[in-house]
Amino acid sequence: MADAALPSTARSTPESRLRHVVRGTLAGWPARISLLILALALACALAPEWIAPRDGYAQDLALRLLPPAWSEKGVAGYWLGTDQLGRDTLSRIVEGTRITLLVSLFAVLVSGLAGVAAGLAAGFYGGKIDAVILRLIDIQLAFPLILLVIAVVAVVGPSLTNLVLVMGLSGWPRFARIVRGSVLTVRHLEFVDAARAIGASRGRVMALHILPNILSAIIVYASFEVARMILLEATLSFLGLGVQPPTPTWGGMISDGRKYLNQSWAVSLSPGIAIALVILAINIFGDALRDALDPQLDERL
Amino acid sequence: MSLARRTLIISAAAATLLLPVLGGEGRAQQGRTLTIAQGFDPQTLWPNGTTASDNLNAGNAIVEALLWNNPATQKIEPMLVESWEPLTSSSMRLHLRKGVTFTNGEPMNADAVVHSFKVFLDPKQTPAYANYAAAIDRVEKIDDATVVVHTKFPYPPFELMLTQVYVTPPAYWASVGLDGFGQKPIGTGPFKLTEWVKDNRVVMDRNPNYWGKGPTGIDRVVWRPVPDDTARVAGFTTGEFDVATNIPIAAIDEINAQPDRRVIETPSYRIFQLILSSLEEHPSPLKDKRVRQAVNYAIDKTAIIKNLFAGRAFALNGQLLRKEQLGYDPGLKDYPYDPAKAKALLAEAGFPNGLEITFKFPSGRYAQDREVSEAIAGMLAKAGIRTKMVSLEPGEFLRQLRNRELQPMAYLGLAPLDDPDFQMAQYRSTWRYAYVRNADLDALIDAGARETDKAKRAEIYQKISRLMYEEVPVAFLFGGYDFYGVSKALDGFVPRGDQRFFLHNVTLKR
Numbered sequence: 010m011a012d013a014a015l016p017s018t019a020r021s022t023p024e025s026r027l028r029h030v031v032r033g034t035l036a037g038w039p040a041r042i043s044l045l046i047l048a049l050a051l052a053c054a055l056a057p058e059w060i061a062p063r064d065g066y067a068q069d070l071a072l073r074l075l076p077p078a079w080s081e082k083g084v085a086g087y088w089l090g091t092d093q094l095g096r097d098t099l100s101r102i103v104e105g106t107r108i109t110l111l112v113s114l115f116a117v118l119v120s121g122l123a124g125v126a127a128g129l130a131a132g133f134y135g136g137k138i139d140a141v142i143l144r145l146i147d148i149q150l151a152f153p154l155i156l157l158v159i160a161v162v163a164v165v166g167p168s169l170t171n172l173v174l175v176m177g178l179s180g181w182p183r184f185a186r187i188v189r190g191s192v193l194t195v196r197h198l199e200f201v202d203a204a205r206a207i208g209a210s211r212g213r214v215m216a217l218h219i220l221p222n223i224l225s226a227i228i229v230y231a232s233f234e235v236a237r238m239i240l241l242e243a244t245l246s247f248l249g250l251g252v253q254p255p256t257p258t259w260g261g262m263i264s265d266g267r268k269y270l271n272q273s274w275a276v277s278l279s280p281g282i283a284i285a286l287v288i289l290a291i292n293i294f295g296d297a298l299r300d301a302l303d304p305q306l307d308e309r310l
Numbered sequence: 311m312s313l314a315r316r317t318l319i320i321s322a323a324a325a326t327l328l329l330p331v332l333g334g335e336g337r338a339q340q341g342r343t344l345t346i347a348q349g350f351d352p353q354t355l356w357p358n359g360t361t362a363s364d365n366l367n368a369g370n371a372i373v374e375a376l377l378w379n380n381p382a383t384q385k386i387e388p389m390l391v392e393s394w395e396p397l398t399s400s401s402m403r404l405h406l407r408k409g410v411t412f413t414n415g416e417p418m419n420a421d422a423v424v425h426s427f428k429v430f431l432d433p434k435q436t437p438a439y440a441n442y443a444a445a446i447d448r449v450e451k452i453d454d455a456t457v458v459v460h461t462k463f464p465y466p467p468f469e470l471m472l473t474q475v476y477v478t479p480p481a482y483w484a485s486v487g488l489d490g491f492g493q494k495p496i497g498t499g500p501f502k503l504t505e506w507v508k509d510n511r512v513v514m515d516r517n518p519n520y521w522g523k524g525p526t527g528i529d530r531v532v533w534r535p536v537p538d539d540t541a542r543v544a545g546f547t548t549g550e551f552d553v554a555t556n557i558p559i560a561a562i563d564e565i566n567a568q569p570d571r572r573v574i575e576t577p578s579y580r581i582f583q584l585i586l587s588s589l590e591e592h593p594s595p596l597k598d599k600r601v602r603q604a605v606n607y608a609i610d611k612t613a614i615i616k617n618l619f620a621g622r623a624f625a626l627n628g629q630l631l632r633k634e635q636l637g638y639d640p641g642l643k644d645y646p647y648d649p650a651k652a653k654a655l656l657a658e659a660g661f662p663n664g665l666e667i668t669f670k671f672p673s674g675r676y677a678q679d680r681e682v683s684e685a686i687a688g689m690l691a692k693a694g695i696r697t698k699m700v701s702l703e704p705g706e707f708l709r710q711l712r713n714r715e716l717q718p719m720a721y722l723g724l725a726p727l728d729d730p731d732f733q734m735a736q737y738r739s740t741w742r743y744a745y746v747r748n749a750d751l752d753a754l755i756d757a758g759a760r761e762t763d764k765a766k767r768a769e770i771y772q773k774i775s776r777l778m779y780e781e782v783p784v785a786f787l788f789g790g791y792d793f794y795g796v797s798k799a800l801d802g803f804v805p806r807g808d809q810r811f812f813l814h815n816v817t818l819k820r
Contacts, residue, residue: 068688070610070617093618093681094688159703167700246701253699254684265680268539268560 033301040297043290050287053106062088065100066255074273090275092266098279105257105280110287112173112252113238117231119177124184125227129215131185132192139189146182154179154241158250167250175250176238187230191223224302228295236288259284342529344800344818347542347551351509351535354492357476358430361438363809364555368512368533370476371813373497376404376423377472379728381806382815384634386469390418390477390498399464399762400447404472406455410521413502416479420451425480427459435488441735442471464762467729474727500524500814501531509535527818546795547571552818553800555809557793559622559677565795574794575622579807580725581630581733582623582676584609584686584785587717587745594667594718600659602782605719606645607652608693609686615788618681623788629775630733632789636764637730637771642779644786652693664694671699671721672707677790683721686787711743723790725808730771731759737783746783 035041053060063086073095078088089098131142161175195201196219204218243260245251252258259280266276348364355369376391392407410418427449433440447460461468482496495503498521501514512533516524534551536542543561546554547568557565562573586602587594595601615623627633628642656664669690671683680701687697697719702710710716726732738755739747751774758770778784794811796803799819805811 066688066691068685070613070685073617094685159706163706253701254680255687255699268558271564272560 030298030301034294034297037297039293043292043294043297046286046290047294050106050110050290053103054110055107057104057107061097061100061103062086063097063100065096065104065257067096069095071095074269074276076273077275077279089279090273092262092276093269098262098275101257101262102259102280102283105259105262106283108252108256109239109242109259112169112176112242112258113235115173116176116180116238116241117234119173120180120234121184121227121231123177124181125188125220127181128185128188129192129219132189133196133211133215133219142185142189146185149178149182155244158245161250167253169252172242172245172251176241176245179241180234180238183234184227184230187226188223191226192219195219195222221302225299228299229292232288232292232295235291236284239284342527342818343532344525344528344530344553344813344816345532345534345551347534347536347545347554349535349537349542349556352512352533354489355495355503355506355512356478356488356492358436358439358474359488359492364535367809367811368514369495370499370810371501371514371531372495372499372503373476373478374499375473375476377469378812379470379473379806381811382802382804386473389473390423391472394469394472396468397458400462401458401460402468402472403452404457404459406457407521408455410498411519412479412482412496412498413517413519414479414482414496416481416496418477418479418498419454420457421454422477422480423457424449424451425483426475426477429478429483429488430475439474441732442474445471463760466759466762466767467727467731470727470729504530511535522814525813525816525818527820528813528816531813543795549797551795552797553803554795555792556677557795559620559793562622562793570798572796572798574796574803574805576792576794576805577624577632577807578725578790578792578809579632579728580676580723580790580792581626581632582682582721582723582787582790583630584787585716585718585720585722585745586782586784587719588783589714589717589745589747592717592745595659595661595665596667596718598659599781600655601661601665602785603645604652604655604659604693605690605695605785606782607648607655608690608695609645609785609787610647610689611644611786611788612647614682614685618678618685619788619791622791622793624791626786626788628779628786630778630784630786631730631771631775635728635730635733637758637768637775639772639775641772642775649689649693652695656694661694664696666696666698667719669697669699669719669721670702670707670710670716672704673701675704675707676723679721682787686721714743714745716743717745727808730767731755734758734771734774737778746781748777748781748783751777751781751783 035044072084072087072091073093075087075091076083077090078085083090087097089102092098092101127142131139158175161171165171201214201218204214209218239260240263241260242251242258243264246253246258246261252261262280263277269276348367350364352365352368353360353362354365355372357366357369357373357375359365374389376389377386378389380387390407390410391404393405395403397403406418406420406423412418416422427446429435430439431443431446433443436443445461445463445465447462450458450460452458465471477498478491479496483491486494493506500517500520500522502517503512504515505513514531516529536545539556539558542554543557543565545551547565557573565571565573584605586596586605588597588602611625615621615625625644628644629639631638656662669683669687672679683699687699690697711722716722724736726736734755735741737744737746738752754770754774754777758767758774761767761770792805792807792809794805801817801819802815803811
């Protein structure tokens with residue numbers, strides 16, 4: 010319906026690009042719900058102490074591995090039950106939001122920037138540059154991540170910045186491969202040739218003509234990468250590079266709770282659902298954003 | 311291709327695919343193969359190469375020692391030495407078992423034993439055993455079946471030391487060298503090496519000329535490395551393994567509920583403690599004795615044992631020696647859980663608002679190490695000791711331990727051999743990972759190491775325990791248990807507290 014109304018309004022008063030994108034993104038219900046979830050996650054990240062029902066660090070060994078409050082043996086007040094040390098799971102999920110999202114989003118940003126730049130260059134220039142970048146990708150993919158991480162710990166020592174860098178480093182080859190593949194399909198299309206024919210520089214062609222056309226693949230892949238980074242953080246913290254206990258992270262909660270699955274499923278599953286919801290929200294929102302951004306779906310053209 | 315030919319090819323392919331499976335099942339039905347899942351693939355099958363129990367358990371099925379500490383009787387019993395008697399206070403005469411040969415045909419005699427001692431005494435070849443070897447002066451061949459061992463001073467754990475000396479064939483050793491022997495050992499044991507596929511399996515077949523009775527009903531032993539707890543438990547419950555080591559506590563009830571599986575619980579030699587470094591080169595509030603005592607008061611040991619270990623750990627009673635050991639002091643009791651007293655001690659030491667300290671712990675080295683460390687950190691926080699936790703990967707953890715970098719505070723479990731000297735020597739200032747320097751303690755440890763009179767020796771160790779209780783170089787936590795999943799078809803499987811087990815007396819029923 011909105012689409013049907015769009016041409017007339019667009020003709021009468023030319024809409025700004027930003028308002029057009031926002032309206033296009035929030036046209037469907039899934040995107041609105043996603044935005045709500047993301048807003049909630051953002052609120053948890055900014056002010057966990059106002060949202061968490063209890064102190065996520067307070068232990069009570071006598072109340073360990075409680076099931077969620079609605080089940081038979083649940084205790085009111087511990088809505089999602091407690092973990093292996095008797096800490097409130099819901100509060101820990103809320104407390105863990107900030108560090109989890111901070112680390113995973115920044116890691117994806119790092120690997121995304123590096124990977125997209127490398128992939129664009131490889132796909133667009135081809136030839137020797139392509140060969141060199143492809144070999145670099147192969148080398149990185151062949152090198153065991155855990156070994157790399159242990160080496161980094163030994164050399165520079167653990168810190169949050171190093172964590173983000175190492176995680177980012179682990180992801181760039183996948184980005185680069187996807188971007189390179191997409192660039193190869195786009196770069197010989199007419200509009201690229203047309204842009205070059207009217208004298209656009211290579212950088213301009215890459216940034217303004219090719220990148221927007223492959224953005225959808227990047228956004229979809231990035232949203233999956235966020236989930237991978239959350240779990241990778243748990244692995245790294247196990248090796249001593251990641252976030253140290255007792256600070257909760259979602260990935261860490263899943264990996265700690267894994268051992269107690271047959272005693273209490275809620276310990277691992279609750280943070281798992283939190284991750285799934287946020288990833289789904291990022292994914293749907295990213296998809297809606299892509300549709301709104303996609304030049305081929307822009308009715309004004 | 312005609313249909314008939316195609317069917318023929320398919321059935322031939324199917325037959326070749328199925329054959330090994332059927333063959334394997336046929337063997338299993340005969341009940342001749344014992345499959346054991348341990349955490350790791352051995353690095354070497356030469357027992358004196360390392361002190362790691364996974365290496366020793368497998369290597370000991372091939373290479374045997376002079377004596378052995380039988381976990382079933384808890385006594386030191388003959389192995390390749392048939393009988394032994396002290397000559398003077400610092401020498402021992404060993405009578406070797408006669409008519410024993412190595413599986414390559416070399417005779418096991420005084421020359422082989424003297425050769426094995428020579429290797430044992432060389433710290434370059436057996437660095438892990440240098441501590442025992444340090445007491446030995448020289449080894450003398452009397453005749454083909456008699457050897458005399460001289461120590462530099464009267465050495466109380468003489469017999470225990472002899473259980474650590476593994477006998478190797480001199481000619482074969484000379485031809486393959488130390489590393490070669492570790493990969494292809496030749497010994498006098500009940501099994502000989504058939505095949506070793508790295509990180510997959512070690513296969514040993516029965517030694518038909520074994521001098522003793524050996525295990526009953528077993529023709530072949532297969533050692534499988536399975537590092538992942540969940541995978542090891544799964545393989546054990548489905549019957550792939552007959553024995554699985556290091557069963558996690560959470561899986562015990564599930565295993566015991568099965569009709570043909572059980573879990574054997576063995577009190578471990580491993581004593582868990584917190585390093586509280588008081589060395590000058592490690593500046594921290596822990597230098598003050600009152601702070602170290604406060605740490606002890608702040609930890610609720612009983613709650614950890616009851617809740618995290620479901621009662622499957624034992625209290626230490628404020629000392630490092632176990633109840634069964636010589637020198638255990640029944641008069642000592644654990645520091646009670648008393649956060650108020652801990653706070654008072656901290657205030658007295660000049661920290662009325664509590665203090666902050668780094669707390670290192672391994673991740674994946676001991677059972678539930680992460681959970682226990684986090685629980686301890688939570689308890690310390692309640693008493694005002696705020697910890698900055700540092701999780702260490704097991705390899706890095708051991709490296710830091712050896713280099714005295716596990717400071718100022720760290721979670722540690724030590725499992726020395728079953729003699730009070732081996733326990734206490736770890737706190738002598740010269741020990742490579744001692745985090746305490748106390749002249750009185752050093753003098754007492756030296757006295758205990760050389761006292762041969764049992765009553766006097768026990769008294770010395772009680773003195774050491776009381777001194778350590780007062781000085782608290784560590785926080786006393788608890789003693790652990792080891793858990794083995796064992797098929798009910800296997801009889802006579804008795805593990806020892808140092809995670810060693812022997813196949814000599816087991817029976818595989820079918």
